[in-house]
Amino acid sequence: MTDAVSRLPVFSFLWPGMLWLFALVLILATGYVWLDRRRRRAPVHYPALKTAGLAIQGGAPWRRHVAPALTLLALSALTVAIARPQAVMMLPxxxxxxxxxxxxxxxxxxxxxxxxxxxxxxxxxxxxxxxxxxxxxxxxxxxxxxxxxxxxxxxxxxxxxxxxxxxxxxxxxxxxxxxxxxxxxxxxxxxxxxxxxxxxxxxxPRKSRPSGNAPGGLASPDDxxxxxxxxxxxxxxxxxxxxxxxxxxxxxxxxxxxxxxxxxxxxxxxxxxxxxxxxxxxxxxxxxxxxxxxxxxxxxxxxxxxxxxxxxxxxxxxxxxxxxxFDKRSQVEITALFAALGALLAACAGLLSLWWFGRVM
Structure with missing residues (x-):
């Protein structure tokens, strides 16, 4: 591997500033946990709701968490896609x-x-x-x-x-x-x-990769x-x-x-x-x-x-x-990969929710 390529980060972002959107995903996850705890406290005051809830869930309480979890993962993948990730890959x-x-x-x-x-x-x-x-x-x-x-x-x-x-x-x-x-x-x-x-x-005389250390940030060696x-x-x-x-x-x-x-x-x-x-x-x-x-x-x-x-x-x-x-290494943008992953996870969340509960989410 060349020195130039070895200095490339294995994984990086073109728009790293967009990663702040993960805060919104975290807020949504916190909100879901709060609502779930509130939902679980309700049957204590209204026992009839517990029986109705079990009937709706088909005896598998964990199912109600699957679709929200997949949705949060989908939003996370889409957030990474918005930040435009790129990775060092081996190419022909x-x-x-x-x-x-x-x-x-x-x-x-x-x-x-x-x-x-x-x-x-x-x-x-x-x-x-x-x-x-x-x-x-x-x-x-x-x-x-x-x-x-x-x-x-x-x-x-x-x-x-x-x-x-x-x-x-x-x-x-x-x-x-x-x-x-x-x-x-x-x-x-x-x-x-x-x-x-x-x-x-x-x-x-050796030609060297421009270092960008010249005055004003411009490269001084050979073009x-x-x-x-x-x-x-x-x-x-x-x-x-x-x-x-x-x-x-x-x-x-x-x-x-x-x-x-x-x-x-x-x-x-x-x-x-x-x-x-x-x-x-x-x-x-x-x-x-x-x-x-x-x-x-x-x-x-x-x-x-x-x-x-x-x-x-x-x-x-x-x-x-x-x-x-295969010895050509280059940084390749992989935004489409994360966008496709987010779309797939969102589709799975919707289909499972529709199958189990008869509704999307």
């Missing part, structure tokens, strides 16, 4: 483009995830690819010592799957460059900032500022063990993506214990660096997932696919 994100970023570094040959980290990542990427609606375009970015687009965004699933299968381990890891390439593939207008970050290895995670038309998914040794830092690329509202979901492939990997005359223990991947996801308003073994594949896929399909 309507993703149009998804960019898959796969880490091809030498450490991805480690076999702490079978058959190895890269193959596990490729399998997860293809499962996610198959789950996307036909209207979603999917692209692939390969990351090693440098980064490049292995497949431009396309709706041809076979072409994208073939591009994923062709990827082979290489030397070096430039996660930051890979994320920047993915960002510019998704949003070409971010190209200038991404190029400066890749060339200068310095973070570009085109967006909240992290607010770009609903596309997303990036990174499959990596988190290790990087070239180019700008992954968190810098994540901050630029966040400035454009783009979410970067990260899937950690490997184990935190790691394994000793030997290749080309050297040996080293390669571990899953969850810290970097979590930072990238958090900075962009996305989420981190961990793929430790083949058994986790379906679990990760289901959770990730659910986030991609």
């Amino acid at each position: 994100s309507r993703i149009e483009t998804l960019i898959l970023v796969l880490d091809l570094s030498g450490s991805m040959r480690a076999q702490d995830v079978k058959p190895n980290r890269l193959r596990a990542a490729q399998q997860a990427a293809k499962v996610l690819l198959d789950a996307q609606p036909a209207a979603v375009s999917v692209g692939v970015v390969a990351v090693a010592g440098t980064a490049a687009v292995a497949q431009a965004p396309s709706r041809a699933r076979e072409a994208v799957a073939t591009a994923i299968d062709r990827l082979q381990p290489q030397g070096g890891t430039a996660l930051g460059n890979g994320l920047l390439i993915a960002l510019t593939t998704l949003l070409p207008q971010a190209g200038a900032d991404a190029e400066r970050l890749m060339n200068d290895d310095m973070p570009p 085109d500022a967006v909240a992290p995670g607010s770009y609903a038309s596309g997303a990036i998914v990174l499959f990596s063990d988190g290790e990087s040794n070239a180019g700008p830092a992954a968190i810098q690329a994540a901050e630029l993506a966040a400035a454009h509202g783009v979410r970067i979901y990260t899937v950690g492939v490997g184990t935190t214990e790691g394994v000793v990997l030997s290749a080309d005359g050297w040996s080293a223990r390669v571990r899953l660096d969850e810290k970097v991947l979590k930072q990238v996801a958090e900075a962009t308003g996305a989420e981190y997932f961990r793929l430790e073994d083949a058994a986790e594949l379906k679990k990760v896929y289901r959770a990730l696919n659910a986030r991609l399909a």
Whole structure:
């Protein structure tokens, strides 16, 4: 969840001042209790009325309270409706483009995830690819010592799957460059900032959400500022063990993506214990660096997932696919819901009263 959305109240009102009408509901409830007590005292002075009252109630004194109680609940629901309630709800994100970023570094040959980290990542990427609606375009970015687009965004699933299968381990890891390439593939207008970050290895000026702290209550930052995670038309998914040794830092690329509202979901492939990997005359223990991947996801308003073994594949896929399909949170007015509830309760009160007593209330 993005910081902006997390600050939204779960339930609020557009016209909170109208909630004073609850005082009228309380007065009506108090009046009903007073009248009911007065009615119950009457048979003490006039015993004949008690017999007549039981006959009218059909031997069930509690029935006379049902219709008034439903009426009071109906008035309460209608009062809430008058105040125009709104709630934060999860809505379909309507993703149009998804960019898959796969880490091809030498450490991805480690076999702490079978058959190895890269193959596990490729399998997860293809499962996610198959789950996307036909209207979603999917692209692939390969990351090693440098980064490049292995497949431009396309709706041809076979072409994208073939591009994923062709990827082979290489030397070096430039996660930051890979994320920047993915960002510019998704949003070409971010190209200038991404190029400066890749060339200068310095973070570009970040756009921030206007805070309203400027004199006179006006926002002073850029007018085109967006909240992290607010770009609903596309997303990036990174499959990596988190290790990087070239180019700008992954968190810098994540901050630029966040400035454009783009979410970067990260899937950690490997184990935190790691394994000793030997290749080309050297040996080293390669571990899953969850810290970097979590930072990238958090900075962009996305989420981190961990793929430790083949058994986790379906679990990760289901959770990730659910986030991609329904990860747009927004405040939605739900006045109609309370208005309908009030009308239904009022109708039930009238029908029950007519059925039991032959009159409406």
